[in-house]
Amino acid sequence: MSKTSFNSINKPFASTLRTRVNDYFKTRKLSNTGNRKLYIKSVILVCTAVGLYIALLSLSIPIWLSCLLCAVLGVAFAAIGFNIMHEGGHQSFSKKAWINNISAYTLNMLGGTIYFWKQKHNISHHTYTNVDGLDHDIDVKFMRMHADQPRQWFHRFQFAYWFVLYGISYIAWVLFQDFEKYFSGKMGRQAERKSMPLREHLIFWGTKVGYAAVYFVIPIVAVGWLPALIGWLIVGVSCGFCLAVVFQLAHVVEATQFPVADGESGKIEQEWMVHQLSTTANFATGSRTVSWLLGGLNFQVEHHLFPRISHVHYPAINKLVKATCKEFGVTYLEHRTMGHAFASHLRHIYRLGRG
Known part of the structure; x- marks a missing residue:
């Protein structure tokens, strides 16, 4: 276990904010998990993905339209990850644990491994957000994400090749990184x-065999190896680009910090909630379309402060967080649009690549 810890003395901001959020749910007699809107959206997303998969393998469709539908299928996969898997993985999809587990395992249906994801995301990323060596999500091969990471000669060109790495991130995750974790037993290089457990070994291999059957064998039999391979690449790149960009816009932009723990005590000066606010940024919270597709991950600040609360409540929680930040003089990071956040990310990686 990491010896890194946060300031636990005198935490008025955290206690005040938690009290206000708890009172919000208590006075309105609301559950902090998902509701009917989330369940309907989940059905729509799953049916869309299944329908596109069947249509691409069974209907005679023009090549240009097939490519477009493959790209849409990749976006649907990412949306399932944002809205269903992510919520289930945080136990916020439903009040029933078994429904959360089913939701979380949609990641395995897409070729990933929820067992690894929970350790890497729920523990490492959410506890030690943007802390080098502990948050493995900012350890991206061939990319320099913050100033404390060593600069290599090729980082000078990362502003030009970033989109390639982001595009292949899902494919690399499913076909390489999961196996790297499996055989090394580590979630990251410094972990x-x-x-x-034996159960997880069986699930891991069952997932990978099932992925190969559904996304390689069946498509090759149905449409031939070349169309199947091209379609798989389009789906994978589309999905990977969506997943990678959403993470980067929330944590790797100009204003977010990358705190370093004290070398002797291992302490990070800030209390945990203030740390989350300094390392996380919201974007496009005024767009219902973005919020719908991303499962509220554009409200990343609220998600990091209260990961066990479903995203359907983030717009209301957002107001409480902002008011409390203003009261205590805590900086709240936010970009008005997705475009502004994206531009900030590109400027950030450009400057890190230059020096």
Whole structure:
């Protein structure tokens, strides 16, 4: 376990904010998990993905339209990840644990491994957001995400090749990184080695065999190896680009910080909630379309402060967080549009690549 910890003395901001959020749900007699709108959206997303998959394999469709539909299928996969898997993985999709587990395992249906994801995302990323060596999500091969990472000669060109790495991120995740974690037993290069229960070994191999059957064998039999390969690449790049960009816009932009723990004590000066606010930024919270597709991950600040609360409540929680930040003089990071956030990310990686 990491010895890094946060300031636990005198936390008026955190106690005040938690009280206000708890009172919000208590006075309105609301559950902090998902509601009917989330369940309907989930059905729509799953049916869209299944319908596109069947149509691409069974109907005679022009090549240009097939390519377009493959790209849409990749976006649908990403949306399932944002809205269903992510919520289930945080136990916020439903009040029932078994429904959350089913939701979380949609990641395995897309070729990933929820067992690894929970360790890498729920523990490492959410606890130690933007802390080098502990948050493995900012350890991206061939990319320099913050100033404390060593600069290599090729980083000078990362402003030109970033889109390639983001595009292949989902394919690399499913076909390489999961196997890297499986055989090394580590979630990251500096993480401790952990053994897997027998059940997880079986699920891992069942997932990978099932992925190969659904996304390679069946398509090759149905449409031939070349169309199947091209379609798989389009789906994978479309999905990967969506997943990578959403993360970067929330944590790797100009104003977000990358705190360093004290070398002797291992302490990070800020209390945990203030740390989350300094390392996370919202974007396009006024867009219902963005919020619908991203499962509220444009409200990334609220998600990091209250990861067990469903995204359907973030617009209301957002007001409480902003008011409390203003009261205590805590900086709240936000970009008005997705375009502004994206431009900030590109400027950030450009400057890191230059020096």
